[in-house]
Amino acid sequence: MDSHIWSNLFMGFGIAFTLQNLWWLFVGVFLGTVVGVLPGLGSLSTMAILMPMTFGMDPISAVIMLTGIHYGSSYGGSTTSILVNIPGEGSSMMTCMDGYPMAKQGRAKAALATSAIGSFFAGTVSALLLMFLAIPISSLGMKFGPPEYFAVMLLALTMVGSLSTEAPLKGIFMVLLGLLLAVIGTEKQTGQIRFTFGVDDLMDGVNFIVVAIGMFGVTVVMDESERIWRFGFKPPRDQIKGAGLWITWSELKQSFMPYVRGTFLGFATGVLPGLGGMTATLLAYGVEKQVSKHPETFGKGAIEGVASVEASNNAANGANLVPLMTLGIPGNASTALLLGAFIMYGLKPGPLLMETNPEFFWAVVASLYIGNVMLLILNLPLVNLFAKLLDVPEALLNGLVLALCVLGVYTRESSMVELYLMILFGVFGYFAQRYKYPVAPLLLGLVLGDMLEQALLRSMSVSNGDPTIFFTRPISLVIMIAAGISLAYSFMKFYRRRPEENVG
Amino acid sequence: MKNIFNFNRLVAVLTIPIAMFLIVLAYRAPRPNVPQIVGPHVWPISILGLMIICAIFLFLQTIRKKEGPSPCAAAPVSDTDPDVDLKWYRKPEMTAVLTIAGLLVYAFLLGTFGFLICTILLVVYQTRVIQKGHWARNIITAVIFSLAVYFGMTKLLMVNLPPGLLGW
Numbered sequence: 047m048d049s050h051i052w053s054n055l056f057m058g059f060g061i062a063f064t065l066q067n068l069w070w071l072f073v074g075v076f077l078g079t080v081v082g083v084l085p086g087l088g089s090l091s092t093m094a095i096l097m098p099m100t101f102g103m104d105p106i107s108a109v110i111m112l113t114g115i116h117y118g119s120s121y122g123g124s125t126t127s128i129l130v131n132i133p134g135e136g137s138s139m140m141t142c143m144d145g146y147p148m149a150k151q152g153r154a155k156a157a158l159a160t161s162a163i164g165s166f167f168a169g170t171v172s173a174l175l176l177m178f179l180a181i182p183i184s185s186l187g188m189k190f191g192p193p194e195y196f197a198v199m200l201l202a203l204t205m206v207g208s209l210s211t212e213a214p215l216k217g218i219f220m221v222l223l224g225l226l227l228a229v230i231g232t233e234k235q236t237g238q239i240r241f242t243f244g245v246d247d248l249m250d251g252v253n254f255i256v257v258a259i260g261m262f263g264v265t266v267v268m269d270e271s272e273r274i275w276r277f278g279f280k281p282p283r284d285q286i287k288g289a290g291l292w293i294t295w296s297e298l299k300q301s302f303m304p305y306v307r308g309t310f311l312g313f314a315t316g317v318l319p320g321l322g323g324m325t326a327t328l329l330a331y332g333v334e335k336q337v338s339k340h341p342e343t344f345g346k347g348a349i350e351g352v353a354s355v356e357a358s359n360n361a362a363n364g365a366n367l368v369p370l371m372t373l374g375i376p377g378n379a380s381t382a383l384l385l386g387a388f389i390m391y392g393l394k395p396g397p398l399l400m401e402t403n404p405e406f407f408w409a410v411v412a413s414l415y416i417g418n419v420m421l422l423i424l425n426l427p428l429v430n431l432f433a434k435l436l437d438v439p440e441a442l443l444n445g446l447v448l449a450l451c452v453l454g455v456y457t458r459e460s461s462m463v464e465l466y467l468m469i470l471f472g473v474f475g476y477f478a479q480r481y482k483y484p485v486a487p488l489l490l491g492l493v494l495g496d497m498l499e500q501a502l503l504r505s506m507s508v509s510n511g512d513p514t515i516f517f518t519r520p521i522s523l524v525i526m527i528a529a530g531i532s533l534a535y536s537f538m539k540f541y542r543r544r545p546e547e548n549v550g
Numbered sequence: 551m552k553n554i555f556n557f558n559r560l561v562a563v564l565t566i567p568i569a570m571f572l573i574v575l576a577y578r579a580p581r582p583n584v585p586q587i588v589g590p591h592v593w594p595i596s597i598l599g600l601m602i603i604c605a606i607f608l609f610l611q612t613i614r615k616k617e618g619p620s621p622c623a624a625a626p627v628s629d630t631d632p633d634v635d636l637k638w639y640r641k642p643e644m645t646a647v648l649t650i651a652g653l654l655v656y657a658f659l660l661g662t663f664g665f666l667i668c669t670i671l672l673v674v675y676q677t678r679v680i681q682k683g684h685w686a687r688n689i690i691t692a693v694i695f696s697l698a699v700y701f702g703m704t705k706l707l708m709v710n711l712p713p714g715l716l717g718w
Binding site: 215219226229241273445448473511 | 557561579580584587589594597600604607644646649653654657661672674675680688695696699710
């Protein structure tokens, strides 16, 4: 089996190393770094806005670029966390804890270097793990029938709905809303039209890109406008002396075990649906502080704090791809977008992907290695250049992002209905965030809704309408129990908190 | 009754009748000619049923809990909070309203004025929503950006964008 993996990997390198794919990989990781640096504009918004423009591209190139944005953004996010104490990405928040104090102490170079090296280490290890886990997980997936697929998708939805928020009831509500949106349009098996209310543009359903651009693009512009109006523009960044890159041998030795612990913790967290980069970084930081001989230094410039957090963040990003590529199950909003993209490119994500499109799978895996090298090269000498992006006037950026949102939606189908839907979801996303309704579960419900329904219908067809099929097949039973446990755990945790904490 | 407005309550109160209406719609939809073990109405009705249950629990939760700070306030309200004294049109939330208003006008005018003109106006407008002044910078950036995107899309990628008044 090992020689099979290596020969496939070499095939993947052969495809990823073409000029075209190298170019799009560079574009992806570069854009990912840029949006990671810019607070407010995340990898999710960028992927959603750019996705319609990739439809004319070769699917391998398109996915390589989009995944490059996905993991590239965590490199960029740490730059602003360290230099100006503002996380460029939500998952870079923990980097501020020790990264910024290090910069204030004149150790910005070491912080940036340890962050870049840790990200490279974790990114490479998680690509290795993806490679070795892909075949056993796909083999397990081959034993899946419609009931198992239904159960796995249900597990992903319940975990994302209940674990990714402090108010699980709201998370589940949003999952259901996403599933309801997925119902709109023409039902695949019978051709029945559902809930279109006579609007022809809705016959093919509500497109996930329109919803994503609305909720992650337009909403961000609205939020940023309000933030700037309320709190003013961000102050000019402090001239951090000694910005640039350098790390001493003893600092590297201090960072090594945090890299290792952070990577494995991040990977284990990232594989599970619903537990994103932020959970991974919180866990890694907590563990590192516990095992440290000098826990009192954490929060005051401990290099281990930066090393473990950055490693876990990048490992989680790589791990997110495992359930997506092997089972076709996304675990968060970014991978839900990628899943939608795979389907639009005519690919069938899941255990058969390695059999039907091995060149696609292995080219993406190979691009993870190449992309991490590109990111290390980009971030080591060019960190000051990326930091200059913070000088772009925020008001202008706001306007340009809004125009890009419109472009992303309109270029898809030139549909005015979709443009109005984007605006509607922008408003919806604004209120959802304000009142703490998580939007990622809605997107997941929308992307998985159709597949979930088809899996249910096929299961009922196989069992002649007997719903106990989900509980009589062993794999399906185990997964359904896991879904029940994750739901029960989240609700128990929620109700055990003091009532005044449960303001959600 | 103090503080009867609560966003969660509003969601619950709106969800239940809307979901019931949609259940009736789904149930009354004509059945397909081909017999199905599970018809196309079952899945949406199940989702809507679960949403009603969720909404009921959400409503009960709002009664059970102590009321937290007013959900309408994005920032804490205090005697020194400048928002308290602001006229409604100067409140921070108005920027979000103006953003949506700009987008709606954009969508309305797109067919008539075309992508290029509408996008230039949108970028300049949105920038002005947040920041006064810098007209030259904003207009030049908006024009360059919109021209680059328009010609890149229409000439290089062969994407159809409405030409509007300019007819290019």
